[in-house]
Amino acid sequence: QVQLVESGGGLVQAGGSLRLSCAASGRTSSNWAVGWFRQAPGKEREFVAAITNIGGRTGYADSVKGRFTISRDNVKNTVYLQMNSLKPEDTAVYYCAARFQVSRSVTTNGNEYTYWGQGTQVTVSA
Numbered sequence: 001q002v003q004l005v006e007s008g009g010g011l012v013q014a015g016g017s018l019r020l021s022c023a024a025s026g027r028t029s030s031n032w033a034v035g036w037f038r039q040a041p042g043k044e045r046e047f048v049a050a051i052t053n054i055g056g057r058t059g060y061a062d063s064v065k066g067r068f069t070i071s072r073d074n075v076k077n078t079v080y081l082q083m084n085s086l087k088p089e090d091t092a093v094y095y096c097a098a099r100f101q102v103s104r105s106v107t108t109n110g111n112e113y114t115y116w117g118q119g120t121q122v123t124v125s126a
Helices: none
Strands: 002-007 011-014 018-026 033-039 044-052 058-060 068-074 076-084 092-099 119-124
Touching: 002 092, 018 033, 018 092, 018 119, 033 068, 033 076, 044 076, 044 092, 058 068, 076 092
Parallel strands: 011 119
Antiparallel strands: 002 018, 018 076, 033 044, 033 092, 044 058, 068 076, 092 119
């Protein structure tokens, strides 16, 4: 079993930055692929960013490309999502998810992830 805990959410003004963390405990290794997803009130969950477990390849939704950066620290078993130039439309609950199936491709489908965190609220004021 793997437990994921997100942190780093909060309230920020438009144009500001936040760094989200996703810390893993339990069965952990460097071979976990991680995705960040978000869900705004009344909307479907959507893919934000992901990093593969082989090669560390990253992928981003078009809406965040150039503003968000996903990275990992295998020593700390933590994946980060650095969010810059935040916009009010980035307001949502952000979730991290993990999978251990080996893949060199970025996984954008939430249904392909096995473990999920509880989410952290990000609110961007205009």
